[in-house]
Amino acid sequence: MSEKLVNVTINGKKISAPASLSAVQAFWHAGYTRVEGIGCMEGVCGSCRVMVRRVNKKEVRMQLGCQTFIEEGMQIIFLAFPAPTHHAYQLSDMKNSWDVHSQFHKTFPETIDCRVCGGCTQSCPKDIEVQRGVELAAKGKFREAGELFIECVMCNLCMTACPEHIAPNHVGLFCRRVMAYFHLRPANLITRLEELRQGEMDVRTDN
Numbered sequence: 001m002s003e004k005l006v007n008v009t010i011n012g013k014k015i016s017a018p019a020s021l022s023a024v025q026a027f028w029h030a031g032y033t034r035v036e037g038i039g040c041m042e043g044v045c046g047s048c049r050v051m052v053r054r055v056n057k058k059e060v061r062m063q064l065g066c067q068t069f070i071e072e073g074m075q076i077i078f079l080a081f082p083a084p085t086h087h088a089y090q091l092s093d094m095k096n097s098w099d100v101h102s103q104f105h106k107t108f109p110e111t112i113d114c115r116v117c118g119g120c121t122q123s124c125p126k127d128i129e130v131q132r133g134v135e136l137a138a139k140g141k142f143r144e145a146g147e148l149f150i151e152c153v154m155c156n157l158c159m160t161a162c163p164e165h166i167a168p169n170h171v172g173l174f175c176r177r178v179m180a181y182f183h184l185r186p187a188n189l190i191t192r193l194e195e196l197r198q199g200e201m202d203v204r205t206d207n
């Protein structure tokens, strides 16, 4: 028995495709090749950002195209990749954890201008409390902020949504990096490195 087809609009093109397909697969199914903005197809690289509107819903949601299964009447638009962040820093410039706060405000001075508008949180396809993460980081609560951003796939939607050009995802990345840099590595990693140091584990260098 052939699978039920649903009718959707993707980037302005009317498409009929099996309901089991994602937005990306449905676009391919209709013969449109799309390479830009497609990566892992597993929901982890954050490349395939789409705006989605469902039938009889006013709300427009930001989602990942490879994780969005098509539904009758859905309108989907793939979003262009935004300009890269201008934030640059070296972890090695921070001599100890006391330097982190000042380095943060040097790198991300715009975080104090956050309007608390919630645009970043609304735009996040991973349902991260993005605005709260920015607020925590601005207050120097880097551990809590970093933990909030653990599921971030760096899709840049929050950065695109921010009227103050804050790049919340890079704020989150900063927090995760400093957490790892100034704290103990995971126990299994330390054990494995110790095994290597003591020669208890063979390392193959021929491939």
Ligand code: SF4
Pocket: 046, 123, 124, 125, 126, 127, 128, 130, 151, 152, 153, 154, 155, 156, 157, 158, 159, 168, 169
């Ligand atoms: S925090 Fe920003 S970059 Fe990370 S998944 Fe959410 S919207 Fe994407």
Ligand code: SF4
Pocket: 113, 114, 115, 116, 117, 118, 119, 120, 121, 130, 131, 134, 161, 162, 163, 164, 165, 166, 168
């Ligand atoms: S979108 Fe920007 S200004 Fe608005 S809450 Fe998020 S970080 Fe703050």
Ligand code: FES
Pocket: 037, 038, 039, 040, 041, 042, 043, 044, 045, 046, 047, 048, 064, 065, 066, 067
């Ligand atoms: S293609 Fe990687 S998240 Fe969709």
